Amino acid sequence: MTTDSLILPIALPLLGALLTTALPRIAPLLGVIAATLTALSGLWLTGQVWGGDALNIVLGGWGLPLGIGVAADGLSASLLAMSSLVGLGISVYAVGYFAGSDRGLHFWPLWLLLWTALNGVFLAADLFNLYVMLELLGLSAAALGALTGSREAVAANLRYLLVGLLGSMSYLLGVALIYTAYGTLDISLLSERIEPSALAATSVVLMTAGLALKAALFPLHFWLPPAHANAPAPVSAALSALVVKAAFYLILRLWTDLFANITTTGAAFILGALGAGAILWGSWRALRAERLKLLAAYSTVAQIGYLFLFFPLLQAMPPGPARDDLFAACVLMAVTHGFAKAGFFLAAGLVQKNAGHDRIDELGGAAQSMPATTFSIALAGSALIGLPPSGSFIAKWVMMRGAFETGQWWWLIVIVTGTLLAAAYIFRVLSRAFGQEPTPRCFVTDARAEIPALLLALSSVALLGLAAGPIWSLLGFEGVQT
Amino acid sequence: MSQLLTWTALLPGAILLSSLVPGALIFLLKEESHLLRGVLNMAGAIIKLVLVVVLIWGVFLGGVFETRITIAPGLDLVLHADALSVLFVTLSTVLWLVTTIYAIGYLEHSPNRSRFFGFFSLCVSATVGIALAGNLLTFVIFYEILTLATYPLVAHRGTPDATRGAKIYLAYTMAGGVALLIGAVWLRSLTGPVDFVEGGVLATMPEALHPQLIAIFLFLLVGLGVKAALFPLHGWLPQSMVAPAPVSSLLHAVAVVKAGAFGIVRVVYDVYGVEFASQLGLLTILGVMASITIVYGSIMALSQDGLKKRLAYSTVSQVSYIALGASILGPIATIGGVVHLVHQGIMKITLFFCAGNYAETLGVHKVSEMDGVGRRMPWTTLAFTVGALGMIGIPPIAGFVSKWYLGLGAAEAGEHWVLLILAASTLLNAGYFLPILYKAWFREPPKSWPQEHVFDSRFETMGALLWPPLITAALCLIAGLLAAAPFSPLEWATLIARREYAP
Numbered sequence: 001m002t003t004d005s006l007i008l009p010i011a012l013p014l015l016g017a018l019l020t021t022a023l024p025r026i027a028p029l030l031g032v033i034a035a036t037l038t039a040l041s042g043l044w045l046t047g048q049v050w051g052g053d054a055l056n057i058v059l060g061g062w063g064l065p066l067g068i069g070v071a072a073d074g075l076s077a078s079l080l081a082m083s084s085l086v087g088l089g090i091s092v093y094a095v096g097y098f099a100g101s102d103r104g105l106h107f108w109p110l111w112l113l114l115w116t117a118l119n120g121v122f123l124a125a126d127l128f129n130l131y132v133m134l135e136l137l138g139l140s141a142a143a144l145g146a147l148t149g150s151r152e153a154v155a156a157n158l159r160y161l162l163v164g165l166l167g168s169m170s171y172l173l174g175v176a177l178i179y180t181a182y183g184t185l186d187i188s189l190l191s192e193r194i195e196p197s198a199l200a201a202t203s204v205v206l207m208t209a210g211l212a213l214k215a216a217l218f219p220l221h222f223w224l225p226p227a228h229a230n231a232p233a234p235v236s237a238a239l240s241a242l243v244v245k246a247a248f249y250l251i252l253r254l255w256t257d258l259f260a261n262i263t264t265t266g267a268a269f270i271l272g273a274l275g276a277g278a279i280l281w282g283s284w285r286a287l288r289a290e291r292l293k294l295l296a297a298y299s300t301v302a303q304i305g306y307l308f309l310f311f312p313l314l315q316a317m318p319p320g321p322a323r324d325d326l327f328a329a330c331v332l333m334a335v336t337h338g339f340a341k342a343g344f345f346l347a348a349g350l351v352q353k354n355a356g357h358d359r360i361d362e363l364g365g366a367a368q369s370m371p372a373t374t375f376s377i378a379l380a381g382s383a384l385i386g387l388p389p390s391g392s393f394i395a396k397w398v399m400m401r402g403a404f405e406t407g408q409w410w411w412l413i414v415i416v417t418g419t420l421l422a423a424a425y426i427f428r429v430l431s432r433a434f435g436q437e438p439t440p441r442c443f444v445t446d447a448r449a450e451i452p453a454l455l456l457a458l459s460s461v462a463l464l465g466l467a468a469g470p471i472w473s474l475l476g477f478e479g480v481q482t
Numbered sequence: 483m484s485q486l487l488t489w490t491a492l493l494p495g496a497i498l499l500s501s502l503v504p505g506a507l508i509f510l511l512k513e514e515s516h517l518l519r520g521v522l523n524m525a526g527a528i529i530k531l532v533l534v535v536v537l538i539w540g541v542f543l544g545g546v547f548e549t550r551i552t553i554a555p556g557l558d559l560v561l562h563a564d565a566l567s568v569l570f571v572t573l574s575t576v577l578w579l580v581t582t583i584y585a586i587g588y589l590e591h592s593p594n595r596s597r598f599f600g601f602f603s604l605c606v607s608a609t610v611g612i613a614l615a616g617n618l619l620t621f622v623i624f625y626e627i628l629t630l631a632t633y634p635l636v637a638h639r640g641t642p643d644a645t646r647g648a649k650i651y652l653a654y655t656m657a658g659g660v661a662l663l664i665g666a667v668w669l670r671s672l673t674g675p676v677d678f679v680e681g682g683v684l685a686t687m688p689e690a691l692h693p694q695l696i697a698i699f700l701f702l703l704v705g706l707g708v709k710a711a712l713f714p715l716h717g718w719l720p721q722s723m724v725a726p727a728p729v730s731s732l733l734h735a736v737a738v739v740k741a742g743a744f745g746i747v748r749v750v751y752d753v754y755g756v757e758f759a760s761q762l763g764l765l766t767i768l769g770v771m772a773s774i775t776i777v778y779g780s781i782m783a784l785s786q787d788g789l790k791k792r793l794a795y796s797t798v799s800q801v802s803y804i805a806l807g808a809s810i811l812g813p814i815a816t817i818g819g820v821v822h823l824v825h826q827g828i829m830k831i832t833l834f835f836c837a838g839n840y841a842e843t844l845g846v847h848k849v850s851e852m853d854g855v856g857r858r859m860p861w862t863t864l865a866f867t868v869g870a871l872g873m874i875g876i877p878p879i880a881g882f883v884s885k886w887y888l889g890l891g892a893a894e895a896g897e898h899w900v901l902l903i904l905a906a907s908t909l910l911n912a913g914y915f916l917p918i919l920y921k922a923w924f925r926e927p928p929k930s931w932p933q934e935h936v937f938d939s940r941f942e943t944m945g946a947l948l949w950p951p952l953i954t955a956a957l958c959l960i961a962g963l964l965a966a967a968p969f970s971p972l973e974w975a976t977l978i979a980r981r982e983y984a985p
Contacts, residue, residue, distance in 0.1 A: 325556065332554075371597065375509070382630060387659075388623035394554060397619070397667060404671035416660050423656045427633075431645055434637040442512045443596070468554040477555065 005048050006070045008041035009080060009119040017112035024105045028095045031108035035091035038115060042084030049077035050474055069125030069186055074475035076122040078331050079249055081474075082338045083118050085459070086241050089452040093346050094234040096448040097353075103147050103232065110147075114140040114238060121246040127175045127185040130250065131168065138164030138214065141243050145231040156226035163213060163223045167247075170210030174203035187258055196262045204259050204267075208251060215247035217271075217308060218278030221301045225285070228297035233349020236293060240300045241342035245334055248307055252330065255311065265315055272312035276414040278305025283421035287428065292348045292358040295425060296341065299384055302418060303337045306392075309399065309411055316406040324477040329398035332471050336391030336464045340383035343457030347376040350449055360429055367433040371443045372450045374433045379457035381426035383465075386419050391464025493537055494561035494614045495549035497571065498607055500530040501578070505603025511596050520586055523599055527579040530610075534568075534575045538969070541568045542977075548616060556675065559623065562616025564680060565978045566752070566820070569971070570613035570744050573824050576957075577736045577831055578606045580950045584835055585728035587946025588842065592726075598638055602732070604631040609737045612744065618666045618676035618753065621745065625662060625709075628741055629655040635729045636722045647724040654708050654718035655738075662705025662745075665698045669753075672698075678748055680981045682755015692762060695754075699764050702749050703771075710742025710805060711798045713775040719798055723790040727838025730790060731831045739797060743804040743823060750808045751816075751982050760811045769809030773903045775802040780910030787848050789837045792914060793830070799907065800826045800873065807888055810900065813979040815891025821975035822884035825872070828957045829881055832869035835951035836862050843943040845933025849918055854927025859942045863922050865955035870915040872958050875908050880961040883972055 016034025020027040049072050072080070094111070098104030117140060120133035142161035146154045179185055181200070182193050194200055216224040224244070228236050255263055282302030289295040310330040317323040350373045352358040355366035367374045383390035396415060403411045444450050504526035511519050540547060540563075547563040563571070585602065589595055608631050611624030629652070637648035669676055672691060677683065684695060708715045719739070723730060733739060750759050750768070759765050779799025786792040803826065807819015839862045840846040840855060856863040872879035885904060892900035937944040965972040 321556075325554075328554070371509070387630060388626045393623070393626075394557060397557070397663075397670075400664070400667040401671045404668055412664065416664065419660060420656060423652070427649075427652055431637065431649065434634065434645065434648070435640045440513070443510045466551065466553055466559065468557075469552055472555050 012038045013112040013115040020108040027108040039084040039088040046077045046081040071125035082335045093452040153230040160227040167210040167213035174207035177203040225297040229294040237342040237345035241338040268312040268315035275305040275308025279418035287425040313402040329395040333395035339460035340380040344380035346453035364432045364435040376453040376457040383460040385422040389465030502607040509600040560616030561614040584950040601634045647721045650721045651718045658708025665701030678752035685758040706745040720794045731834035765809045772802040772805035783914045812895040816979040817975045818887030824971040825880035829872040832954040836866035844931040853925035856923040865951040868955040874911045878962040
C-alpha cells in the first residue's frame with residue numbers, strides 16, 4: 001500500500017505521457033484521465049501522510065546508500081496536494097483551450113512529463129534523483145513554453161532552457177562535492193553527518209545559487225517574465241504556479257533539513273535581501289507592464305521574493321511553536337500563490353482569447369463581458385495582494401509577527417511596500433472592468449474554461465484563507481500556542 | 483471544533499451568512515431576473531432582522547453568543563456579540579433593509595444590477611462582520627473585506643469620474659488598511675491574540691512597553707481614521723460622492739465611515755480600556771484630532787454647492803462626534819459618543835435618501851437649484867428637514883440627545899473646551915443647513931426643473947424612493963422623543979457604558 005501510494009504520483013503521469021504520445025488522436029481524453037488519476041493519487045498520498053508519519057521506501061532492491069529513495073513528509077505532501085489540485089484544474093482547462101488546434105497534440109505528453117518531474121522533485125529522497133527530476137522538469141517546461149512557436153516564445157524559452165541547464169549544473173557540482181566528502185546522497189543520512197566546513201559551505205552556495213536561478217530569485221529572474229508571458233495560458237499557469245515552486249521547495253528543504261547545522265544568519269539575510277529586491281522590483285515592473293500576462297509574470301517574481309523573506313526569520317527564530325508557525329506560513333504562502341497564480345493565468349488566458357490581445361489599457365470590454373473570469377482575476381488578485389481572507393494574508397500576518405518577534409522590523413517596510421504596489425497593479429487591471437459597456441447577460445459564459453479558473457482562485461481565498469489549519473497538521477505542528 | 487454546536491454558537495455566524503449567501507447567489511443570477519433578485523435581497527434582509535432581534539434579547543439577558551472558527555493554530559476567526567456590537571449590528575441591519583428597498587427603486591432600469599446587489603450584500607456582510615468581530619484579527623479581516631466590497635460600488639457607474647473617485651477611495655483605504663495591519667500585528671506580537679473585552683485588556687502591561695503601546699495606538703488610529711474620515715485622512719470621502727445615492731447613504735451612514743468610528747470605539751474601550759488610554763495620554767490625541775475634524779468639516783461644508791458634497795463634509799464633521807465621545811473619560815460622554823453612532827446613521831441616511839430623490843425626480847444636484855423644492859416634493863423635504871434639524875441638534879430630534887450627553891459628559895470630566903467645539907459646530911451646522919431649508923420651503927420654485935421625471939405613482943416620486951426617507955425620518959424623531967424608553971438607542975448606549983466602566 002505504502003509503496004503504491006508513493007510511486008503512483010510519479011508513475012501515473014509518466015504512463016499518461018507515454019499513452020498520449022502513442023495515441024495522439026485521443027490525447028485530450030487520455031490526458032484528462034491521467035490527470036485525474038494523478039491528482040487522486042497525489043491526494044491519497046497526502047491523506048496517508050496526514051494520517052500517519054513520514055513515508056519512505058527504497059526502489060530497485062538495493063540498500064539505502066545505493067538505491068533510489070522516495071519519501072514523503074508533511075512539506076512534500078503539502079506541495080504535492082497543491083500540484084495535484086492545480087494540475088487537475090489546468091488539465092480540465094487545457095481541453096477547452098486547445099480544442100481544435102494541433103498544439104494540443106504536443107501539449108499533453110509534455111505536460112504530463114512535466115507533472116511527473118514535478119512530483120518526482122517533491123518525493124525524491126536523494127540528491128542525485130533530485131538532479132535528474134530537476135533536469136527533466138527544466139526540459140519539459142522549456143519545450144512547453146515554446147509551444148506557440150512564435151519567435152518571442154522560442155527565443156525566451158531557449159534562454160529558459162540554457163538558464164535551467166546552468167542552474168542544474170551548479171546544483172550538480174554542489175552535489176558532487178557533497179558526495180566526495182560524505183559518500184552518500186541520501187538526505188536523511190547526510191543531515192546527520194554533515195558539519196560546518198569550507199567544502200560544505202561551497203556546496204551550499206553552489207546548490208542554492210543553481211536553484212535560485214531556477215526559482216527566478218532576483219536578480220536571477222531575468223529569464224522568467226518573457227518565458228512565462230509568451231507561453232499558452234495553461235502552460236503559463238503551470239510554469240508560474242508549479243515549476244518555480246519545485247526549485248523553491250528544494251531550497252527550503254536543503255536549508256531547513258540538510259544544511260540546518262551549517263546555515264548562518266548572514267547567509268539567510270542575503271537570501272532575505274534578495275527576496276526583498278524581488279518584491280520591490282517585481283511589483284514595480286508588474287505595475288509598469290503593458291500586458292496582462294507580463295504583469296502576472298512579474299508578479300510571480302515578486303511573490304517568490306516573499307517566500308525568501310521567510311529565511312532570515314526562520315534562521316533567527318528559536319525552535320518552538322513560533323518557528324513552526326513561520327514554517328507553516330511559508331508553506332501556506334507557496335501553496336496559496338500556486339492556486340492564485342494558476343487561477344490568474346487561466347483567467348488572463350480567457351480574457352486574451354476573448355479580446356484577441358492582452359493589452360491592459362484596452363481590456364475594458366472583454367473584462368466586463370465575462371463576469372466570472374473577471375471575478376476569478378479579482379479573487380486571485382486579492383490573494384496576490386495578500387488581502388483577507390486569503391492564505392497569503394494569514395501567511396503575511398504570521399510573517400510580520402515573526403519580523404516583530406525577532407526584531408527584524410526592516411522587512412516590514414518591504415512587506416508593506418510590496419502589498420501596496422501589488423494592490424496598485426491588481427486594481428489597475430480590475431478598474432477596467434467597471435466601464436460603461438453593456439451589461440453581460442449571465443455570470444458564466446464558458447463553463448468548462450471559466451469554472452477551473454474560478455475554483456482555483458476561490459480556493460486561494462476562501463479555502464486557504466479560512467481553513468489553513470490542515471497545513472499545520474500536515475506539517476505535524478500541533479499548534480499549542482494560543 | 484470540539485465545542486458543542488448550540489444555537490448560541492451559531493447565531494452570530496448565521497447573522498453574517500444571512501446577507502453573504504444571498505449576495506453570492508445574486509452574482510450568479512441573470513441580469514433580467516428582477517423578481518428573484520428582489521426576493522433574495524428582501525429575504526436576506528428580513529431574516530437578518532429576525533435573527534438580530536433574537537440576538538438583542540439574548541445579549542440583554544446577558545447571554546454569550548460566540549461563533550469561533552480556527553483558521554490556523556493561534557489564529558481564530560471570532561464572531562462575538564456584546565452590547566456594543568449589538569448596537570452596530572442592529573443599526574446596519576435596519577438600515578440595510580431600508581436601503582435595499584430604496585436601491586431597488588433607485589436602480590430600476592439601470593445596468594449591471596446583479597453585480598451591484600451582489601457587492602451591496604457583501605458590503606453589509608462585511609459591516610456585520612466588523613460589528614461582531616471578537617478579536618483584532620477578525621476585525622482586520624472584515625475591515626479589509628469591506629474595502630474590497632465597496633470599491634465596485636463606488637466605481638459602479640463606470641464614468642471617468644466614478645473610476646477616479648474609486649481609485650482615490652482605494653488609495654486611501656488601502657494605505658489605512660496597511661497601517662491598521664501593522665498596528666494589529668505589532669500588538670499581537672506583544673500580547674498574544676487580542677480579544678475584545680469590555681473594560682480593555684492592556685492595563686496590566688509592564689511599564690516598559692508603554693512607548694510601544696502608544697506607537698501601536700497611532701498606527702491603529704491612522705488605519706481607522708481613514709475610514710472614519712478624520713482630518714487629514716478624509717480626502718476620499720467627498721470624492722466618492724460620485725457613487726449612486728444608495729451607496730452614498732450606505733457609505734456615510736452605515737458601512738465605511740461607521741466601521742472606522744466603531745473601530746476607534748473598540749480600540750479605546752475594549753483593547754486599551756478607556757482609563758488606561760487616558761493614562762497614556764492617547765485620549766488627548768484622539769480628542770484634538772476629532773475636534774479639528776468637527777470644525778474643519780463644518781467649515782468646508784459651508785462653501786459646497788453640490789448637495790451631496792455638502793452632506794459629505796457634514797459627515798466628516800459629524801462622525802467625529804463619536805470619536806470625540808470616546809476621547810472624554812467618563813460614562814456620560816461615552817453614552818453620547820456611542821449613541822451618536824446610531825443617531826448620525828439614521829439622520830445622515832435620511833438626508834442622502836432625500837438628496838437622491840431630488841436628483842432622480844427633478845434632476846436637482848446643487849443647493850443653488852433647490853429653490854422651492856418643498857412645494858414640489860413636500861414629503862421628501864419634510865424628511866430632509868427632520869434630518870437637517872437633527873444634525874443641528876434641535877430637540878426633540880435624535881441629534882439633540884447625542885449633543886446633550888456629549889456636552890454633559892465633557893462638563894462632568896472638566897473638559898470645558900469641548901463645549902466650545904460643540905457650540906461652534908452647532909452654529910456652523912445651522913449655517914450650512916438652514917439656508918437649504920429656507921430655499922426649499924420659502925423660495926418660489928423655478929418654471930422648470932433641470933431634469934424632471936414623472937413617475938407612474940400617486941406620490942411626488944416613486945413609492946420605493948419615498949418610503950425609506952420617511953421611515954428613517956420617523957426613526958430620528960422616535961429615537962429623540964422616546965430616548966428614555968427601554969431598548970431605545972440611548973438606553974442601549976447606557977447599558978454599554980455601564981458595562982465598560984464596570985469595576
